[in-house]
Amino acid sequence: MDDLSRRNWLATVALAGTGLAENRASGNATAIGAHIRGGSAANSFARNVLEFGARGDAKTDNTAAFQKALDAAYSAGGGIVHVPPGRYFFRGHLTMPANTSLEGVFLAPPAYIHANPASGSVLLPTEGRGRANGPPFIGVNGNNCTICGLGIYYPDQDPTAAEPAAYPWAIGPATAAQVEDLSVMDVALTNPYQGINLAGAPRHYIARVYGHPIKTGLIVDHVEDIGRIENIHFWPFWAKAGSPVCNWIQAHGTAFIFGRSDWQYVFNTFSWGYHIGYQFIQTPSGTCNGNFLGIGADSTFEALRVDCAQPASGLLITNGEFVGMIGAESQGFVIGPKNIGQVVMNNCGFWGPSNRIGTIQGTGPVSLIGCNFQAWDKNGRGAPAILCDGAPTTVMGCQFLTPGRKKAVGITKGCAGAIVTGNTSMGSAFIVDRPGRLARTRFQIHSNIAAGV
Numbered sequence: 001m002d003d004l005s006r007r008n009w010l011a012t013v014a015l016a017g018t019g020l021a022e023n024r025a026s027g028n029a030t031a032i033g034a035h036i037r038g039g040s041a042a043n044s045f046a047r048n049v050l051e052f053g054a055r056g057d058a059k060t061d062n063t064a065a066f067q068k069a070l071d072a073a074y075s076a077g078g079g080i081v082h083v084p085p086g087r088y089f090f091r092g093h094l095t096m097p098a099n100t101s102l103e104g105v106f107l108a109p110p111a112y113i114h115a116n117p118a119s120g121s122v123l124l125p126t127e128g129r130g131r132a133n134g135p136p137f138i139g140v141n142g143n144n145c146t147i148c149g150l151g152i153y154y155p156d157q158d159p160t161a162a163e164p165a166a167y168p169w170a171i172g173p174a175t176a177a178q179v180e181d182l183s184v185m186d187v188a189l190t191n192p193y194q195g196i197n198l199a200g201a202p203r204h205y206i207a208r209v210y211g212h213p214i215k216t217g218l219i220v221d222h223v224e225d226i227g228r229i230e231n232i233h234f235w236p237f238w239a240k241a242g243s244p245v246c247n248w249i250q251a252h253g254t255a256f257i258f259g260r261s262d263w264q265y266v267f268n269t270f271s272w273g274y275h276i277g278y279q280f281i282q283t284p285s286g287t288c289n290g291n292f293l294g295i296g297a298d299s300t301f302e303a304l305r306v307d308c309a310q311p312a313s314g315l316l317i318t319n320g321e322f323v324g325m326i327g328a329e330s331q332g333f334v335i336g337p338k339n340i341g342q343v344v345m346n347n348c349g350f351w352g353p354s355n356r357i358g359t360i361q362g363t364g365p366v367s368l369i370g371c372n373f374q375a376w377d378k379n380g381r382g383a384p385a386i387l388c389d390g391a392p393t394t395v396m397g398c399q400f401l402t403p404g405r406k407k408a409v410g411i412t413k414g415c416a417g418a419i420v421t422g423n424t425s426m427g428s429a430f431i432v433d434r435p436g437r438l439a440r441t442r443f444q445i446h447s448n449i450a451a452g453v
Contacts, residue, residue, distance in 0.1 A: 045079035056086015063092035098142025104149035109210040113151035139174030159239035172197030221259030259283035264290030282308040289313035309341030333358040353378035361390035374401035384410030417442035
């Protein structure tokens with residue numbers, strides 16, 4: 001860009017900022033809704049919910065007004081529905097038609113929207129209490145939909161109740177039909193009972209979503225074309241640690257669930273305080289394969305649980321951090337007895353205090369390469385860090401960091417085979433607990449050292 005072009009561009013940006021400030025001061029609804037993502041709300045593809053009767057006063061039912069705005073955008077061939085700052089109350093649910101975007105003012109995922117009544121574009125749903133299987137608050141009913149820049153807060157969810165109230169999904173498909181290319185960005189899911197349902201949503205893109213979903217944060221299933229999820233943070237923004245809701249989540253909640261998904265990509269995601277951090281399950285649609293980089297789960301009963309993964313392609317988990325510490329039998333990871341897919345964990349860190357770092361069953365081969373393990377056998381029962389009780393297992397180049405004479409690896413009679421080599425224990429010995437003599441054709445245990453005292 002030359003100097004003249006740059007000056008012209010800066011002048012245009014300055015004038016746009018001035019105009020926005022003037023319109024905010026004068027209460028111009030159309031300009032207030034104009035957001036940097038969508039450009040001018042005066043464009044033919046843009047609508048503003050205030051023009052359809054919406055009121056951000058936290059008490060007027062906005063269901064009909066928002067729906068009219070979305071339907072108007074769809075009738076025009078698709079477009080953006082702007083949501084200016086305010087707290088918008090809803091007695092019902094919304095249905096997003098194809099090629100529409102519902103867009104608030106946040107350019108990054110907000111936190112603490114429940115504590116500041118004046119901040120941002122906040123939606124307050126109330127429909128469906130006690131009906132977890134009811135229609136989602138924002139039901140997507142077509143391809144190429146985007147939800148961004150919004151806070152979603154359930155005002156009737158009580159953090160002091162002994163048990164949270166069930167509600168439908170905050171965001172999800174409106175019907176059983178597939179919805180392609182759904183995007184959710186810069187959204188706060190402050191306290192939904194269920195967060196984002198991506199069942200039947202191929203090529204989804206979910207980015208920069210913060211909050212504290214209660215029962216389930218996010219589920220992926222029936223996705224046969226690549227989906228992407230990144231920079232998700234599920235943490236108690238709403239309820240304090242030790243509160244009834246947090247205790248309930250610790251006993252029942254799952255942050256991330258993956259059913260059928262072909263070549264799922266997940267990057268920089270984190271959860272704290274759930275019963276299970278990441279769970280891979282078998283559904284009628286199938287199982288998951290994918291690349292999981294920089295994922296983490298802290299303060300869990302089981303940080304990572306693989307009930308089943310796709311054979312051959314399986315799961316590649318790299319640079320993960322996992323803490324299984326809640327409950328006597330807590331573990332960093334569990335590979336279940338029905339798993340048939342390969343699981344590779346590379347350069348991951350596991351710590352507790354946990355009962356075991358992990359249990360390996362099933363038939364799909366499992367590899368632990370360059371991982372760090374510490375703080376296991378918290379019950380003092382002689383539990384090994386890694387229990388090999390099924391699938392062929394490789395443990396190579398790992399660090400067992402707990403001092404003393406703790407068992408590093410336990411091999412049962414049900415283990416199909418194991419390679420345990422090149423590992424280091426910071427204890428006084430590298431101990432492999434085994435059921436007598438093992439066939440060299442299936443077991444290789446060598447070149448492991450104890451560097452501690």
